Amino acid sequence: MSTRITLAKGLNMGLRKAMEDDPKVLVMGEDVGKLGGVFRITDGLQKDFGEDRVIDSPLAESGIVGTAVGMALRGYRPVVEIQFDGFVYPAYDQIVCQVAKMTYRSKGRSPMPMVIRIPFGGGIGAVEHHSESPEAQFAHTPGLKVVACSNPVDGYWMIQQAIASDDPVIFLEPKRQYHADKAELDESVTPDPLFSSRIVRAGTDATVLAYGPTVKTALKAAEAAAGDGVSLEVIDLRTLSPLDMGPVYDSVRRTGRAVVTHEAHVNLGMGAEISARITEECFYSLEAPVLRVGGFDTPYPASRIEEDFLPDLDRVLDAVDRSLDF
């Protein structure tokens, strides 16, 4: 059976399935109950699973994550929603000092099977703190796993896989895509493993690496480049910690060129790490330095100029041109 779904629907269906499959799965966050979340990702879950399993929390992010630590220690699998990327920082201490380190501190006796869902990225015309991309802060923290979905089908599968993981997962959802495109979901297929990257468009001239919201940008760029006779391979990284670099190395060894794109600031962003790894592993295959296309190293700007801050099709193609011209 297949249905056409949005990313929001895919995540909602995935959460519902995970809750049906395991009574220990709890959902907690601000407005996740009656309202169904400000983006409606948890729509209808409280009605069907009750207030004990879909918990409207007080308005305190550290409290949400800190109590989720306690629930995980008691044997539950909490899935917490941080309402917007820019509001995760009050919970940063709990995430970095407690969630990430509990398994290590306890010699594996007290794992943290927790998912922290964060709508991330910009492009929705929001006020300050609602459009950020904090993934590098978490990918830099040992003990956390960090993934980013980019499309409705992955949303459905990846949220279930993240919930099933015994390690804590920072689960990044490109908010701009929530209600944008629909895709065909076939629930009978076996999904790719959670911590794997995937070639989403095959090509031969250069490799474009993307995740979350920039996957769509990269695919559009590849489409446009094809019109000019340039063949781009696009890889959806999907997992940011651990990184699944095998398919990336294979691709770059074939194309000899790589461009990494993300909405986060370029300085010390994921692109820096990815670029370093490609250079270490594929040095003799490279025809050009690995280039990065990301948000500038400014705070996220006022929304009327956010499209200038965000990497778009043209900036990706500009980088591809620079790589090809090198």
Added chain:
Amino acid sequence: MEPSLSHHGFGPDLAEVFGPSQMAGSPSGALGLVQLLTPEGERVHHAEFDRDFGAEELRGFYRDMVLTRRIDTEATALQRHGELGIWAQLLGQEAAQIGAGRALRPQDYVFPTYREHGVAYCRGVDPLNLLGLFRGVDHGAWNPKDNNFGLYTIVIGAQALHATGYAMGMQRDGVVGTGDPDRDAAVVAHFGDGASSQGDVNEAFIFAASYNAPVVFFCQNNQWAISEPIERQSRIPLYQRALGFGFPGVRVDGNDVLATYAVTQAALQRARDGQGPTLVEAYTYRMGAHTTTDDPTRYRLSDDLEHWKLKDPIARLEAYLRRNGLVDDDFVAELKVEADELGHHLREGCKALPDPQPLSMFDHVYTEETEEIAAQREGYARYLESFEGSRS
């Protein structure tokens, strides 16, 4: 049938539970210090929290406090001898910790700070296991599930939220308010006066109140957060803060093991019964330094210390026991032998704690090792092997 989690009431009238004089905000509340044993070792009575203690029980408290103090003095000495990098002393807080620790039932759960050596002892954690963290050989050697005693938490106040979440889990497990004394359970969150300023502690109060979670917030107000006196943290007695969060607060003489036991037991029972959280402020004094790296002579008067020495928790119970013929010299001598054996166990055990192998740093970063960590482990192993007489 467990009480509904969406229940937002606070159970019976709080004054009914704790009596008007102990209620935060009540006219006499500011003065209300629950005490059952004076510093001179006189047994006094209290309208709400009095109870009878048997001779065995009293001797047990005495023994627990003596052995706890021995753990502390031995560990302090081990630090002075270079066997521990640092030690967080509990000197003076024995009654607060034994009172709180002995009030627990096996099914209750404890979230400690890094100073709860007496509570750990009550839970049956081998005191030797406490030393690894301070020696630098691990981050916590005991299995929390063995004794329902969590690992020491070093970030101040973070564990108050874990305790609250754990208590919320208990609610969902149906082990609150069933009326079965072997089933109903509660959580104790330990923290100090300094932590009362932390956002996490205040958020824990809010979550616990909102969900009526079975958690006892046990604050040992030892008057000092390293060098900062309690006045820097709070303009009102800490227990009075509870009222603003919507649950009862009680101040108990934290150097009185009987009163601490009685108050904690009442608060735990209230939590197990599904009546929600309580803040217990155990009013005590940090007789030692914050840790062995600290120098309290830089910031407090020796007069204060002398004043609090007169309120020593062990001396007052010993005075009471001797005056009433409940202990004799033989008992004290036998206890000394037991304490000496404990000291020997700690000294010899500590020195024998092996340094971890370098490659063990890669263990348990995740429940299943990632390829990235495995590659770093292998790379470092090869690097170590490249040296003669390698350590790996």
